[in-house]
Amino acid sequence: MTESVPVRCPACRREHLYAAPSYPCACGAPVAAPLDPRTAPTAVTHRVWDEQWIAVDCPACGRRAHWPQPELDCPCGTVLRIPVARAGAERTAPTGTEAGAGAQPWSDAGPAAPDDPAATAPPRSTARPDAAAPHTASGAEAEAASGARARPPVPAAGPSHGPEQRRGVFRPVAIRTARDAVTVAALYLRWLGYPDVRRADQRPPHGIGLAARGMLAQVDPTACRASVRDVECLWLTAMTESAGCVYFSLTGYAPDARDRADSLGVPLFVLGPTGTPLPANGPARDLAGTDPH
Incomplete structure (x- = not known):
């Protein structure tokens, strides 16, 4: 199981206990983004493509893949972006040079995010x-x-x-x-x-x-x-x-x-x-x- 970290909403000051969801790597091992408990979460006010996905290395096989940026919906209506530790993850959207020009590619284990689903x-x-x-x-x-x-x-x-x-x-x-x-x-x-x-x-x-x-x-x-x-x-x-x-x-x-x-x-x-x-x-x-x- 992934480690839970305390998260305080900057809008209502309510505290939550959050654990990053895990996703299956191509090798079958679960992969979860490493959370940074020392950095405060930020409220999502405007979604940007590059901020929707992060690159995380599989702890079992070392494969680097792109997974959703951890987020938490506070009951007050604020969407919180949970910070991740840079040592184990990197926020980066795949570029067109990785899989051909003109495309927003996804890595072997996860997608480059679409825009806001509502849009x-x-x-x-x-x-x-x-x-x-x-x-x-x-x-x-x-x-x-x-x-x-x-x-x-x-x-x-x-x-x-x-x-x-x-x-x-x-x-x-x-x-x-x-x-x-x-x-x-x-x-x-x-x-x-x-x-x-x-x-x-x-x-x-x-x-x-x-x-x-x-x-x-x-x-x-x-x-x-x-x-x-x-x-x-x-x-x-x-x-x-x-x-x-x-x-x-x-x-x-x-x-x-x-x-x-x-x-x-x-x-x-x-x-x-x-x-x-x-x-x-x-x-x-x-x-x-x-x-x-």
Whole structure:
């Protein structure tokens, strides 16, 4: 277990006992940010990309990975950023030079954070973006009308290991916020064999887009079920990049979205509150290697 440190809120002066959450390293060992009890916490008033994630070395294998900056929600409404010891952690966001220009890459064990979930996960509504959606919808409808058999895109480079190989047990992270949902999706993609997860260059109509070599993913942490158009947009975007795709939803999928995903071969996962992605269709069971057949 990680060591607990006393934390005093600078706004209401209330004292808390805080322990940093632990996350699973690629080697399977738990990793927790080393806290600095000698430094006072600070109130989060404005979120900056570089301040959302810190680099921590795994105590078991020495692998350096990026994990969420420890934070605590005080009952008074103040969000506290918990200081970490510089000897064991370093606040640094991965740069584009580590995994290719133009991308905010994630390390082998964790993601470079999206912006504030309230900003990156806009509320669902009937209004749709007018920039790319008309073209994607018409393309999908034309493909369906043509009667051609839909095939999922072939990834440019497959995962580092397949379902048939042993990859250990996935270690979930409890989902309480939209940011947790993105973290779980990133960890699951790494568990599937895509270590170079980063935020996608193109933002999807809903939720947050993730990308890895040969794979695109959409994480939808909103309270509405994913629609058939959401699935089609993801699939068509993956087609243009010659990549595979996978959809993660916190709420689930509309019946017609499931049917369309089955015909296109798009894996659908539902993010449970315990942090375990649950396959919602046949392609997802195949991808996860849990197909009973």
